[in-house]
Amino acid sequence: MVVVDTNIIVPLYVQSARTEAAKALRDRDDVWRTEPFALVEFNNVLATYQRAEYLTVQEAKNCLAGAELFLQPNYFVVSHESALEMALRYNVTAYDARFLALAQQVGERLITEDAKLRAAAPELTQSMAEALVAG
Numbered sequence: 001m002v003v004v005d006t007n008i009i010v011p012l013y014v015q016s017a018r019t020e021a022a023k024a025l026r027d028r029d030d031v032w033r034t035e036p037f038a039l040v041e042f043n044n045v046l047a048t049y050q051r052a053e054y055l056t057v058q059e060a061k062n063c064l065a066g067a068e069l070f071l072q073p074n075y076f077v078v079s080h081e082s083a084l085e086m087a088l089r090y091n092v093t094a095y096d097a098r099f100l101a102l103a104q105q106v107g108e109r110l111i112t113e114d115a116k117l118r119a120a121a122p123e124l125t126q127s128m129a130e131a132l133v134a135g
Helices: 006-013 019-028 037-051 057-074 080-090 094-106 115-120 128-134
Strands: 002-004
Touching: 002 094, 006 019, 006 037, 006 057, 019 128, 037 057, 037 094, 080 094, 094 115
Parallel strands: none
Antiparallel strands: none
């Protein structure tokens, strides 16, 4: 099991410089835990990419359907109180705090490419490269 935030999910479904690493992570461990809020953020990325004509409407819908199918069985909902506590403790957004709370509650480090978040909570986070080396 790995714990991931949205910036790890996106390259699994939308081609980018991080796609191969995201696929390697999935191949190594296909149980990805995330907070359901990740799909809200993912939707926003897909809408932005579609408006920029990086994706067609159908491609965006297909990406969403694939992500839902893959992620939903392993959702882990954190309480708003837990997210607030983490936001205050680490001085991060409530959005990012949801992922930190998830990592803390399941006892796994959050895999994220958000360098600012990793700097704020190094004991709860790691980069995708670090996760792949550790595996």
